Amino acid sequence: MTSPENCIFCKIIANEIPSKKVFEDEALFAFHDISPVAPLHILIIPKKHITSLNELLHEDIDLMGQIVLRASLLAKEFGISDHGYRLVNNCGEFGGQTVHHIHFHLLGGRHLTWPPG
Ligand code: 5GP
Numbered sequence: 001m002t003s004p005e006n007c008i009f010c011k012i013i014a015n016e017i018p019s020k021k022v023f024e025d026e027a028l029f030a031f032h033d034i035s036p037v038a039p040l041h042i043l044i045i046p047k048k049h050i051t052s053l054n055e056l057l058h059e060d061i062d063l064m065g066q067i068v069l070r071a072s073l074l075a076k077e078f079g080i081s082d083h084g085y086r087l088v089n090n091c092g093e094f095g096g097q098t099v100h101h102i103h104f105h106l107l108g109g110r111h112l113t114w115p116p117g
């Protein structure tokens with residue numbers, strides 16, 4: 001699997017690959033998706049390289065809580081909280097995960113269909 005050395009999201013965190021950053025603190029990084037599927041499409045990632053939900057450890061509980069809270073705060077900041085939005089994690093091949101550094105898609109600004117394709 002992907003290691004931090006060849007991980008594109010680790011490179012984005014390190015500013016080795018440019019991104020449109022919307023938030024950063026000691027634990028998290030958030031930026032606009034390069035191929036948005038909704039009017040607002042932000043990716044929220046931990047700075048810690050975790051490959052997917054499958055590799056999550058008990059020690060990552062606080063980190064996951066920070067991500068969910070940050071999604072809520074970014075949704076308010078970007079004006080999508082009143083109409084509603086979706087926070088999505090794709091895990092593994094069948095989940096459609098293409099980047100193997102855990103990330104959460106914050107999607108909003110249009111009516112989202114359910115179930116997803
Ligand atoms: P996944 O399919 O793994 O859940 O989502 C990966 C997401 O990362 C995709 O929505 C894709 O558009 C986005 N992505 C892939 N490479 C880059 C990149 O270099 N920059 C940005 N901003 N987004 C990327």
Ligand code: ZN
Pocket residue numbers: 003004007008009010011048049050100101
């Ligand atoms: Zn990584």
